[in-house]
Amino acid sequence: MAWYDEDSWATAAFAPRLATMALTLALVLVLPILLHQFVYRRVTPTALPTFLLVGPSGAGKTALLTLTERKTVAPTHTSTSPLTIETLLPDGFTPSSSQFRSPGDPAYERARRFLLVDTPGHGKLRHFATAQLVNPTHVRGIVFVVDAASIAEEAGLTEAAEYLHDVLLALQKRYTGARTSKGPKEIPVLIAANKLDLFTALPPHLVGRALEKAVSEVRKSRAKGLKDSGVGMGMGGEDDGVDEEREWLGEGGEGNFEFRHMEEVGTGVVVKGGNVLGGEGTDVQAWYEWIAEQL
Amino acid sequence: MLDTFEILTTSGVVLWSRTYVPVGANIVNSLIRDVFIEERIQPQSEDAGQKPAYRKEGYTLKWTAAKDLGLIFVAVYQSLVHLTWIDKLLDNVRALFVGLYGEQLAKEHSSVVDCQKFGPYFDRQIQELEGASRGASSTPNVKLTPPSSSNDSAGEESPSLPVLEKSQKPLYDTSADSTPVPTPDTSRPTTPAQSHLVTGKTRPGGKLSRKDRKKSALNNSAPVSSGDEASTKRKLGGKAAGKKGRTWGEFGAEELDPDVVLDYSSTDIRDANSETEALEEIKPETWGRKTGKGQFVLKDLDEEMDAIIAEQNSKKESSAPSSGIVGSSIGAIGGLFRNVVGGKTLTKEDLAKPLQGMEQHLLKKNVAREAAVRLCESVERDLVGLKTSTFTTIESTIRTSMEKALTKILTPTSSLDLLREIQTVNSSSRPYVLSIVGVNGVGKSTNLSKIAFFLLQNHHRVLIAAADTFRSGAVEQLRVHVKNLKELSKREGGEVDLFEKGYGKDAANIAQDAVTFAAKNGYNVVLIDTAGRRHNDARLMSSLEKFGKLANPDKILMVGEALVGSDSVAQARNFNASFGPGRGLDGFVISKCDTVGDMVGTLVSMVHATGIPVVFLGVGQHYADLRGLNVGSVCRLLMS
Ligand SMILES: Nc1nc2c(ncn2[C@@H]2O[C@H](COP(=O)(O)OP(=O)(O)OP(=O)(O)O)[C@@H](O)[C@H]2O)c(=O)[nH]1
Ligand SMILES: [Mg+2]
Numbered sequence: 001m002a003w004y005d006e007d008s009w010a011t012a013a014f015a016p017r018l019a020t021m022a023l024t025l026a027l028v029l030v031l032p033i034l035l036h037q038f039v040y041r042r043v044t045p046t047a048l049p050t051f052l053l054v055g056p057s058g059a060g061k062t063a064l065l066t067l068t069e070r071k072t073v074a075p076t077h078t079s080t081s082p083l084t085i086e087t088l089l090p091d092g093f094t095p096s097s098s099q100f101r102s103p104g105d106p107a108y109e110r111a112r113r114f115l116l117v118d119t120p121g122h123g124k125l126r127h128f129a130t131a132q133l134v135n136p137t138h139v140r141g142i143v144f145v146v147d148a149a150s151i152a153e154e155a156g157l158t159e160a161a162e163y164l165h166d167v168l169l170a171l172q173k174r175y176t177g178a179r180t181s182k183g184p185k186e187i188p189v190l191i192a193a194n195k196l197d198l199f200t201a202l203p204p205h206l207v208g209r210a211l212e213k214a215v216s217e218v219r220k221s222r223a224k225g226l227k228d229s230g231v232g233m234g235m236g237g238e239d240d241g242v243d244e245e246r247e248w249l250g251e252g253g254e255g256n257f258e259f260r261h262m263e264e265v266g267t268g269v270v271v272k273g274g275n276v277l278g279g280e281g282t283d284v285q286a287w288y289e290w291i292a293e294q295l
Numbered sequence: 296m297l298d299t300f301e302i303l304t305t306s307g308v309v310l311w312s313r314t315y316v317p318v319g320a321n322i323v324n325s326l327i328r329d330v331f332i333e334e335r336i337q338p339q340s341e342d343a344g345q346k347p348a349y350r351k352e353g354y355t356l357k358w359t360a361a362k363d364l365g366l367i368f369v370a371v372y373q374s375l376v377h378l379t380w381i382d383k384l385l386d387n388v389r390a391l392f393v394g395l396y397g398e399q400l401a402k403e404h405s406s407v408v409d410c411q412k413f414g415p416y417f418d419r420q421i422q423e424l425e426g427a428s429r430g431a432s433s434t435p436n437v438k439l440t441p442p443s444s445s446n447d448s449a450g451e452e453s454p455s456l457p458v459l460e461k462s463q464k465p466l467y468d469t470s471a472d473s474t475p476v477p478t479p480d481t482s483r484p485t486t487p488a489q490s491h492l493v494t495g496k497t498r499p500g501g502k503l504s505r506k507d508r509k510k511s512a513l514n515n516s517a518p519v520s521s522g523d524e525a526s527t528k529r530k531l532g533g534k535a536a537g538k539k540g541r542t543w544g545e546f547g548a549e550e551l552d553p554d555v556v557l558d559y560s561s562t563d564i565r566d567a568n569s570e571t572e573a574l575e576e577i578k579p580e581t582w583g584r585k586t587g588k589g590q591f592v593l594k595d596l597d598e599e600m601d602a603i604i605a606e607q608n609s610k611k612e613s614s615a616p617s618s619g620i621v622g623s624s625i626g627a628i629g630g631l632f633r634n635v636v637g638g639k640t641l642t643k644e645d646l647a648k649p650l651q652g653m654e655q656h657l658l659k660k661n662v663a664r665e666a667a668v669r670l671c672e673s674v675e676r677d678l679v680g681l682k683t684s685t686f687t688t689i690e691s692t693i694r695t696s697m698e699k700a701l702t703k704i705l706t707p708t709s710s711l712d713l714l715r716e717i718q719t720v721n722s723s724s725r726p727y728v729l730s731i732v733g734v735n736g737v738g739k740s741t742n743l744s745k746i747a748f749f750l751l752q753n754h755h756r757v758l759i760a761a762a763d764t765f766r767s768g769a770v771e772q773l774r775v776h777v778k779n780l781k782e783l784s785k786r787e788g789g790e791v792d793l794f795e796k797g798y799g800k801d802a803a804n805i806a807q808d809a810v811t812f813a814a815k816n817g818y819n820v821v822l823i824d825t826a827g828r829r830h831n832d833a834r835l836m837s838s839l840e841k842f843g844k845l846a847n848p849d850k851i852l853m854v855g856e857a858l859v860g861s862d863s864v865a866q867a868r869n870f871n872a873s874f875g876p877g878r879g880l881d882g883f884v885i886s887k888c889d890t891v892g893d894m895v896g897t898l899v900s901m902v903h904a905t906g907i908p909v910v911f912l913g914v915g916q917h918y919a920d921l922r923g924l925n926v927g928s929v930c931r932l933l934m935s
Contacts, residue, residue, distance in 0.1 A: 062307040070407055077320060078327040079307030081365060086404035115404065118306060122332050123708045154719070162710050221714040224753050226911070228925040 048086065049295060050115040050138045054129045054167055055145035056159050057121035060194040063276045064145060065118045067284065073277055079120040082128045088112045093288050095295035111295060114140070126163065133170040141188050141294040142167065143287065148193040148201035148273065151210055161214030164191070165222070168215070168262060168269075169249045175265040176247070186266040190290045193271060197278030204273030208259065211271075216257040219249050297378065298354070298371045300417070302392060304406065305365040311392075311410045313417055318354065318371050326356050326369065333708060333906060334673065346382045350374055359385040361393050362680045363640075364400045368392070380424040387420050387604060394603035416600060641678050641689065649690050650675060653697060660933050662896030663861040666903040673700050698930055704899065705926045707908035711882065713850075714753060717820060720849055726758070726813040728821045730806070730846060731884070732839065732870055733854035735827035738886040738913060740769070742854050743824050744776040746884075746911070748918035750820055751780060751789030758818040760809035761795040762802040762842075765826035770795050773824060783918065792818075802826060803838070806846035823848065830869035843874040850881045852910060855901055857891045867901040882910035889914045893932040898924075 005011065013020060053061040057078060066074040069085050089095060089112040101108040115138075119129035132139070144164055150156030171187055178184045193207040202210065250261035259269035272286035301312040301323060326349050349356045355374045360367050368389050370381050392413065393400075399408045650671045657667040674696045683692050720727040729746070733739045740763075747757050759777055763769035777793040784791060794809040806823050813821045823846060828835035843851070853870045855863055871879045883901050891897075898909055912922045 066308055066406065069405070074406075075309040075312065075320070076307045077301075077303055077309065078324045078332070079305070080327060080331055081305040083304070083306030083308070083406055084404055085406055120307075122328065123710070124332055124703050124706045127702060127706070158715070159709065162712075217715065217718075218712075221712050221718075224714055225712065226749060226921055226923045228923045 047138065048113055048115045049140040050117055050136075051291060051294075052129065052132055052136075052139055052142045053116065053118045053145060054142060054163070055121055055192075056147070056150075056156070056163055057123075058150070059121060059145040059147045059160075060276045061118050061121060061145045064143075064192070064194070064284065064287075065116055067276050067282060068116055073282070078122060079118065080122075080125060081120065083118040085116050085118075087114065087116055089114065089292055089295065090288055093292040096293050097295060114291070114295060121163075123159075126166075130166070130170060133167065133174070136174070136187060139187055141190060141291065142171075143190045143192050143291075145192045145194050146207065146211070147195050148204070148207050149195050149198045151193075151207050152200055152202050157210055157214050158218075161211055161218050164211060165215050165218040165249060168267065169247065171267045172249060172262070172265045173247055175267070184266065186268065188268040188270070188294060189262070190287065191269065191271040192287050193273040195275055195277075196273045196283070197275040197280070204271050207273070208271035212256070212258055215249070219257055223248060296372065296376065297381075297421070298373060299369075300371070300384075300388070301369045302388070302410075303367050303369070305367060306406065308406050310366075310408050311413050313414070322351055322354055322356065322371060323369055325351050326358070327367075332703070334704070346385065357381050357385060359389055361389055362677075363682055364393060364397065366392070366400070380428045384420055384424050387424075387600075388417060390604040390607040391416050391420070391600060394607050419597065419600065640682050641680065641692070643675065643679055645689055646675055646678060646693065649693050652690075653693055657896065657899075657933070659894075660896040661857075661860060661891065661894040662933075663864045663900035663904075665861070665864050666896075666900040669903060670697065670700055670704075670899070694934065698934055701899065701930045701933060702926055704902055705909070705924065705929060711908060711910050711923075713910070716849065717750075717755065721819055726810065726818050726821050727850075728810055728823065728846060728848040729850045729852065730762075730823035730825060730842075730848040731852050731854055732825050732880075733827060734830055734866060735766075737827070737854045737856045737859075739827060739854045740772055740776065740824055742884050742886055742911070742913050742921070743822050744773075744780060745913065745918055745921040747776075747780055747791060747822055748783065749921055750822075751784040751791055752787055754788050755819040756790045756817065757792075758809060758813045758816075758821045759791065759793050760806055760821060760823045761793060762806045762809070762823050762846075763826040764796070764798045764800050764802055764805065767798065769824070769826070770797065780918070794821075803842040803845040806842060810846060830866045836869060836873045839870075839873040840875040843878050851879075852882050852884050853880050854884045854886055854913075855897060857885050857888045857895065857897045859897055861900075863897045863900040864904040867904040867907070871905045871907065880905065880907050882908055884911040884913060885909055886913035888912045889920075893935060895929055895932050898929060899933065 062076040095111040098111040193204045274284045298316040299318045303309045358369045717727040761770045909924045
């Protein structure tokens with residue numbers, strides 16, 4: 001049976017038959033629906049606003065994430081991989097974008113939805129977080145969680161400051177490196193001083209002060225430090241970061257670093273205290289308020 | 296006894312745990328840090344085929360993982376007790392948990408898994424395994440021991456009913472590891488009446504419930520039904536709790552104590568209703584009723600567990616190459632197709648060839664064989680059991696995984712900011728002491744001078760101590776360097792001097808004197824040059840221990856040549872071990888990096904052998920040719 005025969009499929013496809021018409025009609029009706037489903041299913045979830053949890057290991061990032069997701073804190077251990085959850089802003093907080101909407105409004109409900117991304121804080125695993133900072137399309141804000149009790153010690157402070165320095169520098173680079181004249185949209189940073197329930201914890205404003213000072217130190221010693229290099233200098237062109245001008249955090253690297261310097265590069269930094277765990281319950285109001293402001 | 300069992304995700308959330316004795320969170324954290332992240336400890340199992348163990352603070356930790364779901368199963372127990380069934384428990388629990396909650400786990404953007412109902416399954420596993428192991432070790436009759444519920448949380452939830460006929464079958468596919476499993480026959484009681492009783496009783500109820508189970512499995516509501524069982528059992532368990540110990544102690548000789556037996560029957564006849572007909576066809580043994588009922592419930596759970604575990608095993612098997620001509624050819628075509636399109640579950644065999652290619656590639660880049668093998672093994676561990684994502688081949692999956700492994704190895708755990716460390720040490724008003732060791736001719740003095748130059752640029756007062764009292768010309772060489780550095784640093788504002796005591800004296804004493812001298816004269820930093828020594832020269836190496844004690848450097852760096860091949864591993868190891876217990880190297884300086892092009896494997900070999908980071912790279916002949924390490928670009932060079 002060749003295709004030109006009377007009863008071949010080709011002939012049937014063009015014949016005014018009921019089956020053919022029905023099939024065509026079905027195709028015409030179903031195809032757009034499928035297409036719509038395919039396209040919109042994929043796009044919608046990724047467009048959700050994203051908040052990034054970063055900070056040194058043991059600060060309480062994963063604990064905060066579980067608290068946000070399930071209203072109670074799950075026990076946690078050191079993370080080795082990132083984790084994304086989709087969640088709603090808790091009741092009682094109004095996204096700033098829909099302040100004038102009523103709670104029943106579907107748009108209001110939609111505005112409360114966001115993604116929270118937890119990243120591992122261990123020194124060897126920070127590339128998960130820094131990779132997110134290279135192209136933060138949907139990132140609305142970064143929550144830098146620190147353990148306010150460990151900030152009181154030299155080692156903990158240094159580690160947190162180094163990480164914070166790198167995060168802020170990445171944000172600054174993104175801003176200064178942008179091609180558009182308007183500059184990319186702002187990405188604010190919340191420094192969440194966690195574990196305030198512990199009596200060794202520094203109060204939030206001191207956490208901010210200590211971090212500013214320590215970041216200045218980091219900046220200073222980075223400025224003086226050796227250039228980074230890959231190996232094989234003879235190869236030419238292989239090493240980026242050798243001839244590239246190094247960028248200093250804040251205004252020209254002079255004097256002491258202050259968080260408000262970051263506002264010029266589209267990054268507001270605020271410090272707020274709280275505790276995910278604790279004898280007298282949790283206190284994360286200030287952080288959720290901050291997230292609500294960014295939504 | 297088991298202290299704690301935890302099921303957690305790689306993202307750090309504990310999904311389910313059972314605590315018998317509380318264990319600090321830091322124990323599991325240090326397992327994650329030392330073994331999974333830093334790979335400092337390569338856990339080795341004593342027997343081949345057994346799961347590796349990690350020891351920390353008197354605890355032994357054993358674990359297994361379900362990689363595609365990102366799960367880790369950890370069992371923690373006191374190192375003093377010897378538990379033979381932990382491996383089996385881990386395997387069974389993994390199969391059960393994955394079978395029950397696999398779908399929930401695969402859900403995106405969520406970390407919540409509703410596994411409240413997992414308790415009874417777990418307790419049952421523990422009971423069976425413990426029972427089986429005890430039975431195997433003692434007389435058959437004592438096999439039926441009551442579960443020693445030493446904890447309260449398990450006690451209230453668990454069925455607390457003894458194991459009857461059901462003995463531990465090799466539930467999980469153990470073809471890969473040949474864990475000796477206590478065979479059913481050795482532990483099964485031989486009383487014929489008993490086995491008859493069991494078969495007679497369980498069948499009617501068992502069948503029904505299996506159907507139910509199937510239905511419920513389809514509806515994906517297995518946890519709910521198991522919850523019902525759990526509650527039933529809790530009732531039963533509570534009632535039986537007081538007596539069961541005795542019952543089972545007498546199990547082998549029930550005729551000896553008729554009073555007790557009668558007593559039981561009278562209490563239990565009330566709730567034994569559905570089994571009456573089944574009971575009639577066998578010799579109605581009064582004690583049997585209660586246990587019959589209890590066992591009926593347990594049987595349900597057991598069957599469900601067996602089904603789940605069997606399903607998981609068969610899944611695992613089906614992913615392995617099927618036998619037969621047709622099967623294999625279809626499998627081969629499908630495999631090829633999936634290799635291109637993705638979505639293939641990787642097995643050891645799939646990975647073997649591409650990994651060999653990867654190993655060759657690494658060897659070409661001058662990575663020592665040992666390090667290359669270990670890297671490939673870690674990639675294999677990372678990938679076996681994973682599904683390749685869509686439109687990625689095995690080769691590219693391996694590449695990505697290898698890049699990740701290299702980045703992880705080369706990235707230091709904490710930052711290496713020499714200037715900051717100096718500042719910290721100086722603030723406690725003592726000089727920072729840095730010493731350099733290495734084999735002959737790798738460029739110790741040159742690199743020491745480069746470091747000195749770097750410090751001088753930062754306005755430090757540097758004292759260079761010539762502690763190479765062995766090789767003639769060494770002191771003179773340093774003198775020339777110091778003269779040059781003085782010249783260069785005149786404008787910068789730093790200050791450098793040489794501390795020398797000639798030849799033949801003990802290096803350790805000179806170093807100590809230099810430190811004292813520096814402290815008295817207000818130097819910030821003391822740099823100590825040492826004599827080059829072969830890493831396999833035991834006499835010279837042993838003097839390093841004394842050196843470490845007397846000079847007590849804040850940092851000991853070892854200089855290694857980028858050119859050196861497979862010797863690098865042994866060099867790094869021996870030097871790292873030469874300072875005695877509690878002290879090791881703090882970092883490497885890799886010299887002559889400009890001469891090797893992209894063959895930078897030595898870096899990886901040295902870091903991999905010791906877990907110690909590379910601090911500096913020497914990249915040329917000039918004092919300024921010293922660099923920090925850029926992990927990204929080294930990885931790119933290695934993978935190119
Ligand atoms: N006292 C107290 N402990 C807290 C608080 N928040 C978190 N923790 C504890 O801190 C520990 C570490 O918390 P995680 O959330 O696992 O830390 P993380 O930031 O995710 O750490 P990495 O995953 O290693 O990066 C856990 O044992 C928490 O229980 C708090 O507010 N107060
Ligand atoms: Mg975490």
